[in-house]
Amino acid sequence: MEKVGYRSVIKYPFLKHMSPAEIHQDMITTLGEGAPSSATVNRWVTEFKRRRKSVTDEPRSGRPRTSTTDENIDLVLDMVMDDQQILTWVIAAQTGISYFRADHILRNEFEISKATRWVPRFVTHDQMRTRATLSQDNLSLMQQDPESFLARFATMDETWVH
Incomplete structure (x- = not known):
């Protein structure tokens, strides 16, 4: 809770x-x-x-956000969508924010990971739930009859040519 x-x-x-x-x-x-x-x-x-009515936290004073603003987030997203091979330090230099803030925006705000290019992770919670359900169904089918299951299980997309 x-x-x-x-x-x-x-x-x-x-x-x-x-x-x-x-x-x-x-x-x-x-x-x-x-x-x-x-x-x-x-x-x-x-x-x-003391007659407090609200059960939520009161707003706190603190340092305002200067790097992870909506403007910078939009700017970084535009840069990555224009060039998916752009380097984090180039993003930082062009936006005027630190390397660590640029990396934070990419990894935490957009959930983008770096391989040879920035790849967005656009798997929704519903898709993850569907994948888990299908995996559990396949596991139960395999446990019932492992030999026939493996013979019928396709591990890649099949292309049918007529």
């Missing part, structure tokens, strides 16, 4: 006037080892006593 979920679970019994110890014990009974610590429960009960 995420932090917001825990906080929501803490807030409901707080509104029913349960003590922090009772809330924590109830969460341990329900969630087991996944329950937050008593200190966390106490901290959030204190926050709700």
Whole structure:
């Protein structure tokens, strides 16, 4: 469960006037080892006593993003789509960002990996789920009759010429 979920679970019994110890014990009974610590429960009960309404984190101040901006991300994507063999240091030099930020944008924002050229990984979660289901089906078929399965299993695309 995420932090917001825990906080929501803490807030409901707080509104029913349960003590922090009772809330924590109830969460341990329900969630087991996944329950937050008593200190966390106490901290959030204190926050709700101070009339806090939101269970989400407050925005924090910090250094603003300067390199991984939407403009730089779009610029890097355009550069890679124009030339898939472009080097990371060339991207960094042309955009004016560091090598590490350019590499971060390529690998984390676009999930692109480098072989001899940048190759986007556009496999969706549905495609991964379908592949896993098909693999499990093939495994169960093979376990039922291994010899006939291997004789019938095609390992590459077949081209039919008529």
